[in-house]
Amino acid sequence: MKPSVIFFPVDNGDMTLIKLSDKTTILTDINLREAAENEDNPAFDAAAALKDHLETDEKKRPYVDVFLLSHPDQDHCRGLKKYFHLGPLSEYNDDPPEEDGLKIVIREIWSSPIIFRRAGKTHTLCEDAKAFSAEAKRRVNIFRNNGTTQEGDRILIIGEDENGKTEGLETILVKIDDIFSKINGKNSNEISMRVLGPIPIQEDIEKEEKLGKNHSSVILQYTFSIDGQEDACLFLSGGDAEVYIWEQVWELNKGNTSAIQYDLLMTPHHCSWHSISYDSWSKDENPKPSQDALSALSQAREGAFIISSSKPIKNDKNDPPCWGAKAEYLSILKSVGGEFFCTGEHPDKEATEPLKFTISAEGPQAPAKKSAAMSGAVIGARRSREPLYHG
Numbered sequence: 316m317k318p319s320v321i322f323f324p325v326d327n328g329d330m331t332l333i334k335l336s337d338k339t340t341i342l343t344d345i346n347l348r349e350a351a352e353n354e355d356n357p358a359f360d361a362a363a364a365l366k367d368h369l370e371t372d373e374k375k376r377p378y379v380d381v382f383l384l385s386h387p388d389q390d391h392c393r394g395l396k397k398y399f400h401l402g403p404l405s406e407y408n409d410d411p412p413e414e415d416g417l418k419i420v421i422r423e424i425w426s427s428p429i430i431f432r433r434a435g436k437t438h439t440l441c442e443d444a445k446a447f448s449a450e451a452k453r454r455v456n457i458f459r460n461n462g463t464t465q466e467g468d469r470i471l472i473i474g475e476d477e478n479g480k481t482e483g484l485e486t487i488l489v490k491i492d493d494i495f496s497k498i499n500g501k502n503s504n505e506i507s508m509r510v511l512g513p514i515p516i517q518e519d520i521e522k523e524e525k526l527g528k529n530h531s532s533v534i535l536q537y538t539f540s541i542d543g544q545e546d547a548c549l550f551l552s553g554g555d556a557e558v559y560i561w562e563q564v565w566e567l568n569k570g571n572t573s574a575i576q577y578d579l580l581m582t583p584h585h586c587s588w589h590s591i592s593y594d595s596w597s598k599d600e601n602p603k604p605s606q607d608a609l610s611a612l613s614q615a616r617e618g619a620f621i622i623s624s625s626k627p628i629k630n631d632k633n634d635p636p637c638w639g640a641k642a643e644y645l646s647i648l649k650s651v652g653g654e655f656f657c658t659g660e661h662p663d664k665e666a667t668e669p670l671k672f673t674i675s676a677e678g679p680q681a682p683a684k685k686s687a688a689m690s691g692a693v694i695g696a697r698r699s700r701e702p703l704y705h706g
């Protein structure tokens with residue numbers, strides 16, 4: 316099996332599954348609504364679609380190797396309590412009511428306490444976010460007490476916390492600029508992750524406040540290594556991070572742009588204008604993007620794909636998803652011969668399906684779009700290894 320990256324159509328929300336060739340899974344965010352809440356596309360059952368892509372363990376329990384929460388907004392963790400098992404594995408209910416189905420086991424959690432701290436200062440966390448936080452704390456406590464954790468209790472902390480709160484957790488901590496490849500206790504030779512965000516806690520109170528207000532998120536650059544090709548695919552994913560954060564990412568990486576290059580980019584914040592600009596798309600006469608934020612998001616390699624995890628994008632004043640932001644991404648793609656996808660439009664606005672990119676040594680292979688799907692064609696990916704810089 317070739318590895319893949321699957322973007323599920325979950326409205327203005329995220330749910331992305333990386334599946335490696337040994338079937339290891341990394342799930343980032345969920346937005347699992349009740350069918351009745353899914354007005355745009357009531358026929359699509361995201362929870363069932365997710366479970367279809369998951370393996371089951373020897374006790375027939377569906378599982379993910381990793382669940383990463385990019386940040387604790389509802390459109391990124393909705394459905395956690397309903398669809399995922401939280402608490403010790405010994406308390407797993409293997410005989411749930413028929414209509415509920417078996418809950419998904421999370422073998423390892425990737426969590427960022429800084430992001431929770433920042434989010435908690437600007438708004439009240441939703442019930443699913445609180446449940447995630449409690450589960451993360453439960454796992455950290457097990458590590459603190461035992462110095463180790465088992466599958467089902469494992470946790471990786473992304474980003475050092477304030478006032479030494481992550482002291483003693485060094486073996487389960489990754490910091491900004493770190494590259495790691497350990498997944499649920501095992502080193503992968505197929506994928507590695509570079510930590511680009513959250514931006515560390517700032518001494519400067521004003522700066523720290525801005526980071527809190529900009530949807531601080533985990534930002535990772537995934538590198539796939541396939542058949543001896545060490546950078547077969549670069550995937551950049553940054554939750555809902557907004558303009559100020561992308562300016563910081565540029566500031567920190569402009570001397571080494573390979574750290575922010577991509578073949579696959581998920582547009583931050585559901586293709587929001589606020590990820591690239593301080594102006595208002597709906598109110599300002601002539602809104603202008605921030606060149607630094609755009610530069611951070613412009614390091615596309617030849618034949619790159621940019622994906623908006625959002626509702627369909629219309630030519631209007633809506634934001635997100637925003638027509639103007641899409642236009643900026645299209646112009647990035649134009650210079651590298653790339654292509655844009657929107658989960659809410661694939662393959663058809665009326666009948667969406669998960670958007671699956673298969674990863675080979677030549678790079679990501681896109682699924683066919685509607686017209687091409689009719690003829691069964693598959694769109695090829697880029698084939699030169701030369702990065703193209705711009706921005």
Ligand SMILES: [Zn+2]
Pocket residue numbers: 327328329388390391555584585
């Ligand atoms: Zn969001």
